[in-house]
Amino acid sequence: MTDTGSRGPLAGLLILDLTRVLAGPYCTLNLADLGARVIKVELPGSGDDARQIGPFMEPPIDPASAYFSSINRGKESIALNLKDQHDRSIFNELLSSADVLVENFTPGTMAKLGYSWEELHVRQPALIMASISGFGQSGPYSALPAYDIVVQAMGGILSLTGEKDRPPTRVGVSIGDLAAGLFGVVGIQAALIDRARTGLGRHVDVAMLDAQVALLENALARYQVEGQVPKPIGSRHPSITPFGAFNARDASLVIAAGNDAVFGRMCDALDLPGLPSDVRFSSNRARCQHEPQLRYILEEKLAQKDILEWLEILRTHGIPCGPINDVAAVMEDEHLNARGVFLDVPLAPGYAMKMARTPVRLSGEARVRPSPPPRLDENREAILAEFIGRERRAYFLTPTPQHS
Structure with missing residues (x-):
């Protein structure tokens, strides 16, 4: 456990983050907001796929993707190719100090890289590993690729959303990714509590599809009791009226x-x-x-x-x-602003973007004020200076051709 002096209930925890796009990064974002130190390990050259997803901001703002920035604030970035021996040596040094490793590769990828849970648990028994994937680490679908719309469809959410007798409607936010990310936070913190008792880490397996089914609550109960498949009913509640x-007259x-x-x-x-x-x-x-x-x-x-x-x-x-507020009205809402829900995160001199804080509030301690989202490989030199011995640092500070 590394004490960086940051505030928050998870201060001192080091999270090594191999995730990209949304489900995994949203998990580690919430951990960072609660005080954990998150080192984001990205692919050299391109980094997290989310860096190429809009909307984009104009230079000199870097990272330019507002989407990437909104879910990666408060993290550090180092670019490593885990298929390259030079970079694997760096990663192994970081891993030896980590409390939690979070990844969202297709199941089996970590094993091919030599970092399966079984191997890591033998090498580092206290390490917690969280794997967030579309369909989980087991089962007939485990190797299939997935995006939010796929798990919304397969998990039943899509069939329940929208107006009666209208085509299926996707939930307006990526609830498939977001729910999995939040369940990942729950699983990691449960594993941390268990480790405090036993000294041993656990493998946390969170599937996006499982998370969608866990959200069906009333629909599962109604189907079994009433014997009818629930259908979309617009904004109505299926069991409460009105x-x-x-x-009204105007809206x-x-x-x-x-x-x-x-x-x-x-x-x-x-x-x-x-x-x-x-x-x-x-x-x-x-x-x-x-x-x-x-x-x-x-x-x-x-x-x-x-x-x-x-x-x-x-x-x-x-x-x-x-x-029924639109997003503009939400950002102007007096109650939300009075509670400090929005955080002004500086992205460039004279420019900041409002982002929503984690909604978890704890008494007696100020919440973490996160740093801006990192540029790709921005923290390489500082990370190596901290984690790599001085006699080996000069070698590791010279990037491989993939970093050029």
């Missing part, structure tokens, strides 16, 4: 009346006192069965005022509700 988006807002008491207060707020005693709406089960009729009544009333007026009225009565 719960969804409703049209739409969301209202969630999660139980009979809240429904009664909502009816008071909307001046619809007769609804709770109407047999069609007197219980949540009845409301779900008569959702179209209830929606018609509610929207007829909501059409009399703009959403800002309704939000004030509904919130006064303690009704869960909110506007």
Whole structure:
């Protein structure tokens, strides 16, 4: 464990990060935000594939990819080719000091490189290795390639998202990658707790497809109880009514009346006192069965005022509700800004980009203020100076032809 003096609950942990694109980098981003030191090992010449994914910012900003920057802040970069003996020697030195190794190659790749879990566990019993892949380290799909849209489709999420009787709709963020990355964080921290007890590392195996299935919650239960395959129903909740988006005079807002008491207060707020005693709406089960009729009544009333007026009225009565914000509105939201959700990360002199912090907040300690995302191989000299013995440093500071 290396103490770098950084703040955060994971300060002192050294994470060696072989990941690229999104699921793995999002995992290590959250670890970095919580105080861990993350050294990103990239392919010489091109680096992480995400460096070539837009949107792109104008020079002199480097890295130019805003996409790459948003998920790789607070990390260090060194370019190494693990098929080259010179670079493998450097990697082995770094590995000997690491607490956690994170990779998201196709299963079997690490073994071909000579870094299988079995080999590493013998060499370095306390090391934790996290493997994030499309389909996991075992099973008939394990060798197949995967992207977010593939696991959303295969994991059932795509079949549930969108409006009724409309084509399947992808979730608007890469939930396949993001969920796997977050489950990777959970698995790594569980392995760290276990290591504190046993002194031994664990292999954390997270599959994007598994993560999607873990998010199905209500759909899995409904299929088994009701015997019907769940289908898209728009913004509605399948088991709670009213719960969804409703049209007011000028725009739409969301209202969630999660139980009979809240429904009664909502009816008071909307001046619809007769609804709770109407047999069609007197219980949540009845409301779900008569959702179209209830929606018609509610929207007829909501059409009399703009959403800002309704939000004030509904919130006064303690009704869960909110506007449907676009991204611009989210970034301007007074509550989010008051809580410091957005972090200004400097990318070049006079230029910073707002990024969302990790939402995990712990008492008694300031959260880590991350450094800018690294340029490819930016930290090579400093990393080698720290981890490689002085008598060997001059050799390692001279890059192989792949670094040129």
